[in-house]
Amino acid sequence: MNREPWSRLLRWYARAKRDLPWRRTRDPYRIWISEIMLQQTRVEAVLGYYQRFLERFPTVEALAVAPEPELLDAWAGLGYYRRARMVQTAARSIVEQGGFPTDYEGIRVLSGIGDYTAAAVASIAFELPHAVLDGNVARVGARLTNEARDVTRAPVRRALQALVQGWIEQTRPGERGDLNQALMELGATVCTPKSPRCLLCPISADCAARKEGVQEQRPVKRAKAPQQKLFLIVALVEKNGRLLMRQRPADEAIMPGFWELPQAMGPRFDPDCLAGLGLEVGEMQGEFRHGITTRDFRGQVHAAALRGERDPDYVWLGPSERESLPLTTITKKALRAAKIL
Numbered sequence: 001m002n003r004e005p006w007s008r009l010l011r012w013y014a015r016a017k018r019d020l021p022w023r024r025t026r027d028p029y030r031i032w033i034s035e036i037m038l039q040q041t042r043v044e045a046v047l048g049y050y051q052r053f054l055e056r057f058p059t060v061e062a063l064a065v066a067p068e069p070e071l072l073d074a075w076a077g078l079g080y081y082r083r084a085r086m087v088q089t090a091a092r093s094i095v096e097q098g099g100f101p102t103d104y105e106g107i108r109v110l111s112g113i114g115d116y117t118a119a120a121v122a123s124i125a126f127e128l129p130h131a132v133l134d135g136n137v138a139r140v141g142a143r144l145t146n147e148a149r150d151v152t153r154a155p156v157r158r159a160l161q162a163l164v165q166g167w168i169e170q171t172r173p174g175e176r177g178d179l180n181q182a183l184m185e186l187g188a189t190v191c192t193p194k195s196p197r198c199l200l201c202p203i204s205a206d207c208a209a210r211k212e213g214v215q216e217q218r219p220v221k222r223a224k225a226p227q228q229k230l231f232l233i234v235a236l237v238e239k240n241g242r243l244l245m246r247q248r249p250a251d252e253a254i255m256p257g258f259w260e261l262p263q264a265m266g267p268r269f270d271p272d273c274l275a276g277l278g279l280e281v282g283e284m285q286g287e288f289r290h291g292i293t294t295r296d297f298r299g300q301v302h303a304a305a306l307r308g309e310r311d312p313d314y315v316w317l318g319p320s321e322r323e324s325l326p327l328t329t330i331t332k333k334a335l336r337a338a339k340i341l
Contacts, residue, residue: 003170005203006179012202013182018043018189021050023181028100028107028125029060035117036083043188049078060100064091072257072326079292079329081255086112104130115161123168124177131164132180133157136187142219143191146208151219227296231269234334235262235279235304242316243340244306248328254292260328261335262304262314269300277311279304286337290330301334 017023020043022034033053037046053074057063063071066088075084089111094100101107103126108118119130133141138151141160149156164183171179190197196215198204209215237244243261250256264273271281282303290297317325327335335341 005206006167006171006175008202009182009186010175010178013178013185016189017181017185021047026125028102028121030054031125032100032107032113032117032121033087035120036087036112037078039083039117040080041078046078049075060091060094063088064095068257069324069326076258076326076332077329081258083112100125102126104128120180123180127173127176129165129168129171129176131161131168132184133161133164134184134187136185136191137164137180137183139193139219140183140187140191143196143209143215144203144207146212146214146218148218148220150222152221225294227291227294229296229298230265231267232263232265232290232297232299232330233269233271233273233281234299234301234330235274235277235281236285236301236334236338236340237262237279237304237306239306239316242318243322244310244314245317245322245331246311246314255328257326258328258331259317259322259325260331263330263334265297269298271302274304277314278306278308280307286334286339288333288337290333297330299330299334299337301338 020034022031025031034046034050037050037053056070056074057066068085068088071084071088072081075081078084090113093110101110104118104122107113107121108115113121116132116134119132122128122130123132131137138157138160141147141163142151145163147156147160151157151160167183168176168179186201186203190201194216198207198210198215201207204210207215209218235244245259245261247259248254248256262274262277262279264270264276266273274281282305284300284302286301288299288301290299332341
């Protein structure tokens, strides 16, 4: 494909792009933070977190020395908390080496940074010729070339990566970061998964799938696994205004180090499910929903009473202590459902 489609795309991007705070800077630190936050998280959800996070940690040096509870609290609600810890590990490496690396290889070796993030930071902050391939760009590429293979397969992803890399290499310094962002923006706002807005697309004349009338059948993806429905009982055990809570172990796969209320999960609501913690479940205080990838949780919050000895993993925490600690998302939702938070 010649340069003309990319010239049209760049002109479209200049006038149609959303005004997002990470697009107003070439600071690699701020671009990097935005890219990590945007992984598997909607732009609308990230906006507030991004601003608040940078207010608390305005520089990579501030992030590097932040106490972990403060870091996790700033990240709370974004999910995938391992990302926050890896961000801080990377920040410490950046400080130790005297500044943010200015080449793709130096960025790529930082903790928690993969090919996509390294390419995004390298191209946007430093105008280096590295192509990004996220879901939006893969969809644009699959439609432009009428790719009929499953885009979730590694060989097809590699082919799409090489395709987009060729496009980036046709651009000049000063255009590379914008072309990457333009492709992502096109996929997010025009070349959408369902009902693509082809009449508004600046490169629709070059789209092979549209010429064949199959744009809505591209990209081809294997079917997603159905969501598993699970039921969760969360207990409010109260004594003198304090609640019984525990800190999740450091080796937990999900939200290690966060604090949570007593809870139990199963294929149905079972008030006896917390008997193993010495709790007797009482009246329901509220309900909530929570989703994690292929799991759909239906939650109930119940008042509960402690029978016998307290489990040694659990401690009593008052309101001021709870405010200063990172709480799991389920615990926050449970407290809101019970009108405590």
